[in-house]
Amino acid sequence: MAREFNIRFAGRPITVHAARKWLVGEAIPTQEKLRALAQWLGVPAEWLRFGGNMAPGGAEASGTPSRFESADVKLIGDLQRLDEHHQAIAREFIRMLVRMNRQK
Numbered sequence: 001m002a003r004e005f006n007i008r009f010a011g012r013p014i015t016v017h018a019a020r021k022w023l024v025g026e027a028i029p030t031q032e033k034l035r036a037l038a039q040w041l042g043v044p045a046e047w048l049r050f051g052g053n054m055a056p057g058g059a060e061a062s063g064t065p066s067r068f069e070s071a072d073v074k075l076i077g078d079l080q081r082l083d084e085h086h087q088a089i090a091r092e093f094i095r096m097l098v099r100m101n102r103q104k
Helices: 001-008 016-023 031-041 045-050 070-081 084-102
Strands: none
Touching: 001 016, 001 031, 016 070, 031 045, 070 084
16 A cells, blocks of 8 residues: 555655554544545545545445454455555456446
8 A cells, every 4th residue: 555655645655554554543644645545545535534424425325434444454465465467456356346336
């Protein structure tokens, strides 16, 4: 996550440790980094910072998690252990699932 964020962020890069702290809720990114992260993920910065029932698209949704669960953190770790080719396949598969879900 740190590497991908740093590719997209023009400011001071983050470390892997900082990214882990964001994911497990031990730290909150600066507002500038939060906005960049929200843009990268395609979610409102307010939802990313405060969570709640606002879905990433801005609509209310009751099942939206307000923070990452431990299974989510493990999944991200698993994704990072894949080689670049398989990471690209996994990301494209997830994007496809998200598009299919939006069409429902």
